[in-house]
Amino acid sequence: MLNFPITDGMELVVFDMEWNQPIYGKEYGFDVSALTGEIIEIGAVKYTYENGNLIRGKQFSRNIKPQVYTKLHYHVKKVTGKSNSDLLNGVSFAMAYHAFRAFIGKAQILVGWGNSDTAMLKQNLKFFDMDDDLNVYFLDLQPLFSLFSGEKGKQRSVEFAVDFYGIDKRIGFHSATSDAIYTGRILEKIFEQNKTAQVLSTISSSAIDPDVVSEFTFVGSPCASQDMAYEGARAFWATCPICKTALNEKIKRFRIRKSEYALLFCPEHGEFFARSRSKKNKTGEFYVSSVMRLATQNDYYLVACKKEEFDKYGASGAPKEEPEEETGE
Numbered sequence: 001m002l003n004f005p006i007t008d009g010m011e012l013v014v015f016d017m018e019w020n021q022p023i024y025g026k027e028y029g030f031d032v033s034a035l036t037g038e039i040i041e042i043g044a045v046k047y048t049y050e051n052g053n054l055i056r057g058k059q060f061s062r063n064i065k066p067q068v069y070t071k072l073h074y075h076v077k078k079v080t081g082k083s084n085s086d087l088l089n090g091v092s093f094a095m096a097y098h099a100f101r102a103f104i105g106k107a108q109i110l111v112g113w114g115n116s117d118t119a120m121l122k123q124n125l126k127f128f129d130m131d132d133d134l135n136v137y138f139l140d141l142q143p144l145f146s147l148f149s150g151e152k153g154k155q156r157s158v159e160f161a162v163d164f165y166g167i168d169k170r171i172g173f174h175s176a177t178s179d180a181i182y183t184g185r186i187l188e189k190i191f192e193q194n195k196t197a198q199v200l201s202t203i204s205s206s207a208i209d210p211d212v213v214s215e216f217t218f219v220g221s222p223c224a225s226q227d228m229a230y231e232g233a234r235a236f237w238a239t240c241p242i243c244k245t246a247l248n249e250k251i252k253r254f255r256i257r258k259s260e261y262a263l264l265f266c267p268e269h270g271e272f273f274a275r276s277r278s279k280k281n282k283t284g285e286f287y288v289s290s291v292m293r294l295a296t297q298n299d300y301y302l303v304a305c306k307k308e309e310f311d312k313y314g315a316s317g318a319p320k321e322e323p324e325e326e327t328g329e
Ligand SMILES: [Zn+2]
Pocket: 240, 241, 242, 243, 244, 245, 266, 267, 268, 269, 270
């Protein structure tokens, strides 16, 4: 959640990145889990908020010459249309990142599509021994699009949203710069087509601080029954994972089909979305996989929908089972 209001003159930077992946089975001389992708392109567009409108500003674009994953992974090649020789034309990651920081300037919010870009950026900064504090909020536009378009928790691509709003598709997709431009256009449409106050409050409640770990997971030990398995996650839900203060239940936990949900509250850290799913292991025992995270707008929506269904139909859920909504874990 933002700790300041969005006011006139405030800047936002919409960005996107492309990264290359390690080639499976190849020996790199380090643990590849420390660098699951090496950034090869950063693209961005700056916006200024002014009286309910977004004013489109300058663009940013840098190609980066990778240092460790120097051969394009076939999947990345396919998606981005880049070739190995393209990689040679880039600048170093450090140069590109410093230029990007300069471009961000006093902007306090980064906007992206999907929640993987800030984690990837931090991973690259850490790997290359640079300061990995981003010191800027991050807004994932994908769930916001779902909310405002009535797509109800579905994960849609940038291209889907571009088509939804009838945005001109003259430039290609899947370069960081073009996807940042399109993501910016989608943000413009969300502002144009909805009440400003509603858009601003949704942005405020959905933006996260990427420098703070906001998601916590727990996997319970195997149990003979499902009830016992759920019981195992109770201690995990009892205290705030950040400060260990006892949590209050804003929405009391309820079980629907194979998941248990709750909205929990810490006086210092705010609201947590909590969900446990019961699973069966190979020997037929039950265990839970549980997640707790600082609640985003999409999480409120998800828990409210499930609660409504629970109140109406009980633990078995609506008779005609819809596919479980995924919000990404
Ligand atoms: Zn707390």
